[in-house]
Amino acid sequence: MKSYKIAILAGDGIGPEIMEEAVKVLKLVEERNDVQFELMPAAFGANAYFECGDAFPEETKAICDQADAILKGPIGLSHEESKKIPIDKQPERGALLPMRRRYNTYANFRPVSLPKGLAHFSPLKPEVIGEGIDLIMVRELVGGLYFGEKEVGVNDKGLRYVKETLEYDEEQIRRILVEAFKLAMRRKKVLHNIHKSNVLKSSVLWNEIAEEVAKDYPEVEVKHILVDAAATLLCLNPGQFDVMVMENMFGDILSDQGGGILGSLGLMPSACQGDEKSYYEPSHGSAPDIAGKNIANPYSMIGSVAMMLENSFGMEAEAKNVWDAMQGVFTDGYSTADLSKPGSGVRMINTTEFGEKVLEKLRKAPKVA
Ligand code: IPM
Ligand code: MN
Numbered sequence: 001m002k003s004y005k006i007a008i009l010a011g012d013g014i015g016p017e018i019m020e021e022a023v024k025v026l027k028l029v030e031e032r033n034d035v036q037f038e039l040m041p042a043a044f045g046a047n048a049y050f051e052c053g054d055a056f057p058e059e060t061k062a063i064c065d066q067a068d069a070i071l072k073g074p075i076g077l078s079h080e081e082s083k084k085i086p087i088d089k090q091p092e093r094g095a096l097l098p099m100r101r102r103y104n105t106y107a108n109f110r111p112v113s114l115p116k117g118l119a120h121f122s123p124l125k126p127e128v129i130g131e132g133i134d135l136i137m138v139r140e141l142v143g144g145l146y147f148g149e150k151e152v153g154v155n156d157k158g159l160r161y162v163k164e165t166l167e168y169d170e171e172q173i174r175r176i177l178v179e180a181f182k183l184a185m186r187r188k189k190v191l192h193n194i195h196k197s198n199v200l201k202s203s204v205l206w207n208e209i210a211e212e213v214a215k216d217y218p219e220v221e222v223k224h225i226l227v228d229a230a231a232t233l234l235c236l237n238p239g240q241f242d243v244m245v246m247e248n249m250f251g252d253i254l255s256d257q258g259g260g261i262l263g264s265l266g267l268m269p270s271a272c273q274g275d276e277k278s279y280y281e282p283s284h285g286s287a288p289d290i291a292g293k294n295i296a297n298p299y300s301m302i303g304s305v306a307m308m309l310e311n312s313f314g315m316e317a318e319a320k321n322v323w324d325a326m327q328g329v330f331t332d333g334y335s336t337a338d339l340s341k342p343g344s345g346v347r348m349i350n351t352t353e354f355g356e357k358v359l360e361k362l363r364k365a366p367k368v369a
Pocket of ligand 1 (some may be wrong): 252283320
């Protein structure tokens with residue numbers, strides 16, 4: 001029997017509630033398959049900081065180091081609460097970015113997907129959605145402005161100033177582009193390369209390398225598109241996109257827009273892959289305003305489990321069962337509050353009810369050999 005160690009980092013805000021549902025799914029998957037999961041919970045985020053002064057404690061690092069994969073909930077506090085933690089120790093700078101760096105998880109995959117039958121979730125008109133939205137954003141995750149050198153001070157005019165560096169070397173650019181081309185080969189063989197080469201030299205180099213890598217994938221049609229134009233086209237005609245690749249900061253912004261066109265960030269799971277280790281997390285934040293109310297949408301957290309099953313454990317068929325189970329709950333007419341607009345006819349359920357319904361569907365799914 002295959003056995004995997006999974007670090008479970010529930011995180012802050014709605015993290016623990018949505019993680020609870022995700023863990024139930026993992027346990028059912030374990031029951032249904034010839035596989036064993038050793039779940040290793042660990043503190044991560046603001047909760048860890050308040051407990052021990054470190055948002056990414058040594059003990060958690062040791063657990064993650066041992067794990068075959070990491071399942072991570074959202075982290076972070078409200079704008080006001082954040083001020084209680086020194087800037088460099090806040091969970092984003094003190095835990096999340098160090099984790100991305102530690103495991104060099106340079107390839108972030110963010111599917112943006114909504115079948116035609118669920119078009120009513122989206123703020124876009126049905127005629128804009130057409131046959132449904134089904135694209136995947138590939139975001140570089142360990143370079144660019146997020147990780148460049150930073151300088152804060154007072155300049156010789158006596159003014160406070162800040163300097164942040166956007167740096168990439170060609171190896172960093174090439175490896176993410178290669179991932180995107182490989183993905184395009186497995187999908188529709190169309191790749192949108194997102195850039196800002198009319199202003200940024202980093203995009204000029206990025207595009208040069210995109211042209212070089214393209215030579216190894218002659219079957220893939222590459223379309224170069226400016227990031228601002230891409231933002232517009234995501235709203236006007238999302239159907240033209242299949243795989244989109246971009247640097248870190250562009251990917252942060254456009255992937256939230258991806259959640260926007262679906263109707264909720266709650267529909268945005270993600271996989272963060274390095275050569276040795278991968279971790280899985282919702283693309284959204286910890287939503288402190290709704291934390292503890294049992295109303296958050298656990299889709300992105302359970303979807304992150306599905307991505308883990310597929311990418312880290314090679315369990316494609318069972319991953320598909322998990323996706324189908326969640327879609328099934330939606331097509332039965334249920335959803336959490338984020339997606340049940342008044343008058344939409346959608347029956348509102350809470351976090352645990354959503355989880356329960358997913359489990360019910362998954363229990364009925366065909367067992368995979
Ligand atoms: C995301 C998040 C993070 C990011 C934050 C929490 C640092 O917004 O994963 O998109 O900006 O990368
Ligand atoms: Mn983000």
